[in-house]
Amino acid sequence: MEASLSSSSTADSKKVAFDKIHIRQYERSLGDNPSVSCGPALTLGWNYNPNDSISCSLEEYETFREGCRRHKNEMIVPRSIREAILHRECGYSRVELAKVVKQINACKAKRRQTVTNLQHEKLEEKIETMLSGFKRITCQKLDEDLALEKLWDEATKLNTTTNNNNSSICQEGLPTTSLETTDII
Secondary structure, three states: OOOEEEEEOOOOEEEEEEEEEEOOOOEEEEEEOOOOOOEEEEEEEEEEEEHOOOEEEEHHHHOOOOOOOOOOOHHHHOOOHHHHHHHHHHOOHHHHHHHHHHHHHHHHHHHHHHHHHHHHHHHHHHHHHHHHHHHHHHHHHHHHHHHHHHHHHHHHHHHHHHHHHEEEEEEOOOOOOOOOOHHHH
């Protein structure tokens, strides 16, 4: 339903008034809304036939529908009728309907799982905090171990280089001292 809007604005007051109503009948199609009680969801598509549109004044529309307002419960379309509309009028196969119902049920299961998980949310947050702290400490320790290993490698290279330099000096006839492990014991 679409309403034409006319407005007038003065310094003292602003008014909004509805002038005409345009009623369109949109196509019905297979939906994926998980809020459906059971079975496939019936939804409106984007397409409509402009030749089937009805235009009338607001007064005519209200007079026409007087006493025809439906209660909220009367707007619920039972599963069997939804399936009949989708199968017979919209042309969906039983396989397509079953596939969408399966997807809807999977989405409902995920929603139920989310609700169940909300009960454990604070516990999960504490566990995540502890794990991140543990990872931070572990990573720091690993970084320190890597730094020590790098220093050790550099010291070993430096020692090897120094020993090589000392041996070349020794070969030139300069005095050297060397400690062997048997001398220390």
